[in-house]
Amino acid sequence: CMGVGMTGPPHLGTVGQVLTGVELQAAGLDVQFVIADLEPYHGGADLERVRRLAERYREFALDVGFDPKRGVLRTQEAAREVMHTAELLAPYYAPERWDDDDEEDSDGDDGEETAWSRAVRELYEDAADGSDSDGPTSEAASTHSALLHGADFLHPLYAQGYEQVVVTLGVDEHGLTPWSRRFRDAAPVEGAIAGLHTRMVSGFGNTPKMSKSVGAGVSLDTKPEVIRDRFASAGDGGDPSASPTFQAMCLASRYESGELDRLERLCAEGGGAWVDARRAYADYVVELAERWQSTK
Structure with missing residues (x-):
């Protein structure tokens, strides 16, 4: 299970995710690639703009080699069966009550901020200047977005008969793997969840991360x-x-x-x-x- 966020046009990190999906398909694995279109919408982005951008992402993924006959390429909005799973698992979605493990806190992050993560945080704070996501949003939208992310990962185990899911994301999102396990443990879901994470690429101009948001990608x-x-x-x-x-x-x-x-x-x-x-x-x-x- 892998995917991309939609904060704008793809950058090289996004391309890396898509091409990884293509390579995993070539290796014979079942790949579910999620275009996370409802995430920006829940954050206040215009719905029609989000839909058009999602369609462009889908066209691009197909153009560079993703085979929909050998895997799933979908948006969140179109996957109504995953939304159904999210609703059925909603009573178990209570991150504040989930048990922590010995290595990571309840958000799935290491307890102590590293020099690299601090540099990235400060870089984004310096670059923050607002966005085009100025539409309506709410705490409920934020909660539903997180719940739907969990359903994206758990749906293959809960409703599709899979015994294991490999969450494939950038290493800066490594916390989603233990977070998904805690959600699984709290809910009536069985199966293994593993993480496969790509490394962070340093940015141009001696920046800690290649990112278009800060002009370093x-x-x-x-x-x-x-x-x-x-x-x-x-x-x-x-x-x-x-x-x-x-x-x-x-x-x-x-x-x-x-x-x-x-x-x-x-x-x-x-x-x-x-x-x-x-x-x-x-x-x-x-x-x-x-x-x-x-x-x-």
Whole structure:
């Protein structure tokens, strides 16, 4: 079970989620990919804008290779059977009463803030300037949104006969795995829940996270020349673990492992071959951007 939020056009982290779903399908796994359209609506976004954006996400996922015959590609609004599961599990949704485990608190986060998580929090706080989600919202909408997220994860166990669900999200959302287990334990749901989390990619400009919200990432609504300039000016050869470009190659590409090994060596060497590799990857991202923009 995996999915994407819809705060706007996809960025490379979003692309990584979609391509991971494609690869998991190729490996023979049943993949449920959720386009979380009701989350921004519950937060005050315009419903018609949300619906159109969700349709664009669906078109893009299909275009880059997600096979709806071998998995489920859905929005939250369209999945009425999952809403039904949410209503049936609602009496058990009481996070304030769920037992904590020894390692993580009731929200599923580590008890002590790390230097990285603090840097990310401060970065978003500095960048906060309001949003286009200025429509009506309420505490009930927030609670229902959280309940529906839980149903997204538990529905395969509760109503579809699966024995195990693997929650596949970015590592910054790792808390949703133990949170889902606590919800399962409180409700009449049986089955195993595991987590598979992608690493966070450092952002351009020495920022701790690649994010379009703070101008440190690459959004697919960006013009081709801007995308190419961003990678050309990165100057990030030398340390692959600190290179936003190489980390993006690992997360959001169709490179095989052998090719990634080669690119890692080129990044470490930092010569002309790495410049060429960055240029080739920028061209690939431009192609993705053109595919996204064609969904308008």
